[in-house]
Amino acid sequence: GAVVSQHPSWVICKSGTSVKIECRSLDFQATTMFWYRQFPKQSLMLMATSNEGSKATYEQGVEKDKFLINHASLTLSTLTVTSAHPEDSSFYICSAREPVRGRETQYFGPGTRLLVL
């Protein structure tokens, strides 16, 4: 099946710094990628939908200037958490949709755990 990778898997940073998380589709081209956030003991919440070559669509309540998304190629989307604060500590998961399989199939990455001190 299709594989999605994320890097890094773990990141610890100081408050005020920016952190970049990469999401790659390894064996398929993904015109659309999704970014989710999961707080402890809670479910996944969609943050934004990333379309290759265009601006991301953010869900209500998600600050686009804080969570910068770049989908520069068909296999790579990046999420940058700018000026991270402890409340941004969370598990970030991306998914990618493979067009040839139809819009209903999303493949999920292994997640990136962010801890802001």
Place this chain on the structure above:
Amino acid sequence: KQEVTQIPAALSVPEGENLVLNCSFTDSAIYNLQWFRQDPGKGLTSLLLIQSSQREQTSGRLNASLDKSSGRSTLYIAASQPGDSATYLCAVLTGGGNKLTFGTGTQLKVEL
């Protein structure tokens, strides 16, 4: 706004038991429903996907049913094993086939 709820939130059973996990959603205009497994600190593993026109799907010891009109789905796990211990999430696809809304999850523990 689509809301997805899962009951129970947590479940502990002895090995070998058959069990049922429940998922309900408020907007029946869905494209499909999917069940995932998530191990602690890990990403998601897709278990079963049911299209809106289907009633159920089976894979090994897992069987998922969908009653779209009533907004319900169940995941049946037969002969549970300790390796089944994980959090199970259901998710529905709506919004023009673009948005997955996840449930709150059921944390399952299967004990020896």
